Amino acid sequence: MALEAGKGLSSQSSSSRMGFAPLPLRRRKSLGVSNGSRVTMMAADVVDKPKKGSKEIAKDTLLTPRFYTTDFDEMERMFNTEMNKNLNEAEFEALAAEFKTDYNQVHFVRNPEFKAAAEKLQGPLRQIFVEFLERSCTAEFSGFLLYKELGRRLKKTNPVVAEIFTLMSRDEARHAGFLNKGLSDFNLALDLGFLTKARKYTFFKPQFIFYATYLSEKIGYWRYITIYRHLKTNPEYQCYPIFKYFENWCQDENRHGDFFSALLKAQPQFLNDWQAKLWSRFFCLSVYVTMYLNDVQRTAFYEGIGLDTRKFDMHVIIETNKTTARIFPAVLDVENPVFQEKLENLVTLNKKLIAIGESKAPEALKSLQKVPVITSFVTELLAMYLMRPVDSGSLDFVDVEPQVVY
Numbered sequence: 001m002a003l004e005a006g007k008g009l010s011s012q013s014s015s016s017r018m019g020f021a022p023l024p025l026r027r028r029k030s031l032g033v034s035n036g037s038r039v040t041m042m043a044a045d046v047v048d049k050p051k052k053g054s055k056e057i058a059k060d061t062l063l064t065p066r067f068y069t070t071d072f073d074e075m076e077r078m079f080n081t082e083m084n085k086n087l088n089e090a091e092f093e094a095l096a097a098e099f100k101t102d103y104n105q106v107h108f109v110r111n112p113e114f115k116a117a118a119e120k121l122q123g124p125l126r127q128i129f130v131e132f133l134e135r136s137c138t139a140e141f142s143g144f145l146l147y148k149e150l151g152r153r154l155k156k157t158n159p160v161v162a163e164i165f166t167l168m169s170r171d172e173a174r175h176a177g178f179l180n181k182g183l184s185d186f187n188l189a190l191d192l193g194f195l196t197k198a199r200k201y202t203f204f205k206p207q208f209i210f211y212a213t214y215l216s217e218k219i220g221y222w223r224y225i226t227i228y229r230h231l232k233t234n235p236e237y238q239c240y241p242i243f244k245y246f247e248n249w250c251q252d253e254n255r256h257g258d259f260f261s262a263l264l265k266a267q268p269q270f271l272n273d274w275q276a277k278l279w280s281r282f283f284c285l286s287v288y289v290t291m292y293l294n295d296v297q298r299t300a301f302y303e304g305i306g307l308d309t310r311k312f313d314m315h316v317i318i319e320t321n322k323t324t325a326r327i328f329p330a331v332l333d334v335e336n337p338v339f340q341e342k343l344e345n346l347v348t349l350n351k352k353l354i355a356i357g358e359s360k361a362p363e364a365l366k367s368l369q370k371v372p373v374i375t376s377f378v379t380e381l382l383a384m385y386l387m388r389p390v391d392s393g394s395l396d397f398v399d400v401e402p403q404v405v406y
């Protein structure tokens with residue numbers, strides 16, 4: 001899964017001015033072990049409390065990366081080849097073969113540059129980096145948990161699809177492990193075993209898992225590749241070596257997205273009617289707005305690596321939207337200047353909500369103060385949702401091949 005899949009809108013933790021939402025970080029040593037291809041992540045290593053020395057888990061907010069669960073019985077029915085004749089087994093077998101090739105088997109190998117670079121990062125930028133690693137690790141780990149469970153549950157019904165999920169969970173474990181190892185450069189580690197148990201799981205029915213995960217993988221691809229290309233052209237901002245790994249890393253996310261594209265095609269009911277169009281637009285809006293609100297609150301991070309946050313986000317949104325238009329039956333008109341104007345209005349309203357949340361006023365008064373702001377927020381969102389959409393991909397659009405850059 002990608003950097004920040006995210007879901008939902010609104011305010012967030014008051015733990016710092018940056019709005020950081022710290023997770024159960026502990027001083028050294030990580031659960032995720034990243035050592036080239038042999039990365040393992042012990043999801044079953046469940047504990048009652050964060051390991052000794054960990055920070056308390058922070059309050060979850062609507063903008064923190066989420067953990068998902070779904071209706072696994074419905075998933076089993078959907079991938080039963082007897083029941084679903086739309087399953088293109090040859091396509092899934094080809095995808096499975098590609099995943100088995102494991103292009104990035106030896107990609108995620110660390111070197112001494114990491115620790116040295118982390119030591120040079122001091123002051124506010126250091127804290128921002130820690131938060132970036134923390135959030136990214138959580139998002140990747142969330143993908144690992146979901147895919148691993150899907151791999152397990154679909155084994156009997158559809159071994160090929162199950163195998164792909166398991167291989168994708170391998171990739172996500174590797175990504176999360178690599179990020180967690182990055183935290184060790186800052187003498188911290190995420191207690192992933194605790195996180196597995198302590199986090200609330202958001203339930204999405206399979207249809208919504210497909211939309212949300214497809215978008216999350218593709219947006220992750222565009223985020224990684226954009227940062228990678230930017231730092232390649234502007235090496236003076238290359239302040240931590242993890243970004244050098246993004247070129248191959250993002251190809252994993254791209255492949256994951258292509259797999260979800262194949263899954264969606266096998267469920268034409270999710271793509272071919274007016275409800276599918278409405279849901280597609282809803283998920284696009286939800287994912288884009290969440291990312292924008294999250295990132296604008298963290299401009300220091302993007303500026304720290306020489307990016308203009310808003311330009312970066314708009315580029316990612318536009319490109320993701322173009323990619324998504326190949327498969328979703330409708331997408332948003334994100335290139336319309338009104339869309340960005342409204343995004344900015346949401347930023348202002350979100351700031352107001354945070355300020356109210358952080359004020360010392362009594363809770364009842366705060367709730368009252370929030371009402372008009374939330375009303376405006378919802379009105380803006382609705383206006384964005386109702387903007388004339390862009391009709392896009394359909395099942396007739398057969399040119400949705402995995403885009404492998406090797």
Ligand SMILES: [Fe+2]
Binds near residue numbers: 002
């Ligand atoms: Fe990933």
Ligand SMILES: [Fe+2]
Binds near residue numbers: 001143172217253
């Ligand atoms: Fe992924």
